[in-house]
Amino acid sequence: MAEKPSRPERREARRTLRTQRRFSRRQWRRRWLQWKPLVIVVGVLAVAAVAVWLVWFSSVLAVKSVVVTGTSAISQRDVRDAAAIESGSPLVSVGLDKVHDRVAALAAVESVTVTRRWPDQVVIAVTERTPIAVIDLGGRLRGLDKDGVVFLSYKKAPANLPKVVSPAGTDARALREAAQVVRSLPPELAKITDHVEVATVDEVSLALTKDRTVQWGSSADSEQKAEVLAALLKHPAKVYDVSVPGQPTTK
Structure with a gap:
């Protein structure tokens, strides 16, 4: 029968075991310090690869x-x-x-x-775009916005929008001038305007009720032109020319 280890022998055995464990831990730490940079790089690359796959190749982040x-x-x-x-x-x-x-x-x-x-x-x-007028271009009713851009189509002109008449082929600058004139008309003048006619940038006119015409010119000085016209309308005439508001005429 084997002899039971003495107490000093058991203490020595425990010290030896602890020493071996500490040595193993130090060895593991040294190995980890050596491998840690590589593990981190591999981890980063793996995460990047997954991210690239998710963003570019998977259906998770695809347009649905x-x-x-x-x-x-x-x-x-x-x-x-x-x-x-x-x-x-x-x-x-x-x-x-x-x-x-x-x-x-x-x-x-x-x-x-x-x-x-x-x-x-x-x-x-x-x-x-918001229409501010309806324009008749070659017999087609279209919407006209504040910048003179033609868009939309109408079978029938909306009652709440003023009308603009222009020959086919009128350039964009002329339409922009017509839009600016429409926007500048004060409410009292807009009420008696049947439609606005535009041929070129400098040839915009108003067709008023009672068969009256206003030669407006361009959109420049529209506020002053409206004030001059308000005074002129107190005197009966067929044609009012306010294209040069400082020198208005009537016929």
């Missing part, structure tokens, strides 16, 4: 819907068609500037903002 806001005169479908965003493409790859330019090219769009909404949406916020 295009949200359109702010439309009434134009349809959301028309905006989406113009945006031409492919469903399922990586959200990060959507060229927001190109989408902006394509949607902004729609005649009825005054401004547009395009943003990403993570994880899977593109948001297109549209501000539509």
